[in-house]
Amino acid sequence: MDKNQVVGVLRQMEKFLKGQEVRFTEALRVMKTKLAALQNSVSKFPQADQYAGAKSCPSLEVPAHGKKFGTKHLAGHEVHFTCSSGYQLMGPGTRVCQEDGSWSGVNTVCKDISECVSNPCQNGGTCVDGLNQYKCVCPQNWSGSHCQHQTQTAPPEWSVMNDPAFSRKPRCAKVDRAQHCSCDAGFHMSGTSDNSICQDVNECEVYKHEHGGKLCVHTCVNIPGSYHCSCPSGYKLLPDGRSCEDVDECLTQQHNCTPGTTCINSGGGFQCVNPECPRSHGYISYVKTSPFQCERNPCPMESRSCHLAPKTVSFHYLSLPSQLQTPATLFRMATAAPPGRAGPDSLRFGIGAGSAKGTFVMQRSDRQTGELILVQRLRGPRELAVDVDMSEYADRAFQAKHVAKVHITVSPYDF
Structure with a gap:
């Protein structure tokens, strides 16, 4: 072949390659458009990436005179129930969506426990149910909490x-x-x-x-x-002359806490605390990194029990008035990844050990945050303790657990 023939062949090859490049680019554009549309349609299903293939349970009804907490109906999710004042919970307070698509336990109902059922009013008085109490409406010439006193001549x-x-x-x-x-x-x-x-x-x-x-x-x-x-001891009268406010002995330095302890204010008083880290056992040991937090020391690679133990243990103190309106969010627990490091792709929250089972529920408020919610009214004076745990997972594999020990002091008064 002479030089002109070679140049002609090369030009034909160049045109062919340009045509192939245009067709390849167009095919890639069409494929990207289809992939984007498919991704948008899949993202409309809540948590489809995390719960793909999981069975769904039927929606549970809210019991009459009660409340339901929890909106997820996939396997492993929990729904909690509480009753309004004057009604008692009959049946399980918590039901779990099982792998076969059915709920654990039986239906929950709220039973009327009205105090008027016992007919406490005397001498023809009419009983009227109220909030946590009843009232007797007395006929003429009778008075008293149970219409037990005659009032014809009384001043x-x-x-x-x-x-x-x-x-x-x-x-x-x-x-x-x-x-x-x-x-x-x-x-x-x-x-x-x-x-x-x-x-x-x-x-x-x-x-x-x-x-x-x-x-x-x-x-x-x-x-x-x-x-x-x-006002009772530990409270001061407000300028309106009728209301009382708790005196913060910790803020005003009116406490007697010794060095090494921390003053925690509570309704009408205070307490001096110095929480201790969990005791060491086996390869598991903790070091106190702040007055209210302990961190686990590094674990040997071969110790599975050490890796399953809480990575951090924190201590929290809350003061509540008596008969606080419910539901009330008391505590939030969340995670945050260090800069430049990917965080967990899923979290699980739960309630561990404590002295008031059924009084609280743990509910997720967003992807990275869980809330401890008070669902039963507490009458003081009373002290409660509840452990809240948060487990981190990456690619469905357990990474670490964190425990928050919440100590609650309930005042004798509702203010």
Whole structure:
């Protein structure tokens, strides 16, 4: 072949390669478009990557007069139930979606435990259920919490009688030959027109009868012509003269905690704490990295029990008023990966050891955060402890576990 023939063949090959390149580029573009559409359709299914192939359980009904916690219906997920005040939980408080697509346990119902069932009202009184209590509506001429007292001749309950300190003479003046008498503020006229006297008005009782509540958040003290509110030890009266606020002894340095301990404020008092790390056993040992956190020392490669032990143990102290409204989020637990290092692709939260089983539930608030929720009202004074654990997984393989030990002090008072 001469030079011209060689050049012609090379040009034909160049045109052929350019045509192949255009067709290959177009095919790649079409394939990328289809892959993007497929990925968008798959992402619309919640947690499809994590729970692909998992069976789903049917949705559970919320029990009448109760609440349900938990919205996931895939295998391994839990649903929790609680009842409203005045109702008792009958059946399991927690049901788990099993591998065969059915729920564990039996149906949960809330049974009425009304206090009026026992007919506590006497002498024809009508019982009315209220929040954590009942009230007797008494017929005429009967009074008392159970309509047990006759009141035909009784003086008003809000009037202070037979105490000279709570009685005063009225201020009288003659106007157009007629005598007019009046009492100072905080007193009311009692007796006949010829023999009248000013009796003290018990403002604490008047407020209770007219408004159905307490004038003071704690104790109302009646005094001649007026009243004042008092607070329990460890609390101070607020400027409104009726409300009480806890005194933070830790903040105001009114505690007696020794060096090496930490002051933790609580309702009406304080406590000095110095939490200790778990005891060493086998290859498992811990070191205290802060007053409220312990970290596990490195494990030997061959010790599986060491790797399964909590990597960190933290201590948390909460103070709650008595009868706190529920549900209430008390504590959040989350994970964060160090810069430049991939974090776990899934987390599992749970409730471990504790002294109040059934009082709390652990619920995921987002992919990286779990919440400890109080679902039963607590009456103080009381102390509880509950362990919350968070396990990290990567490619469905266990990586590490973290434990938070939550200590809760419930005040005797609801403020």
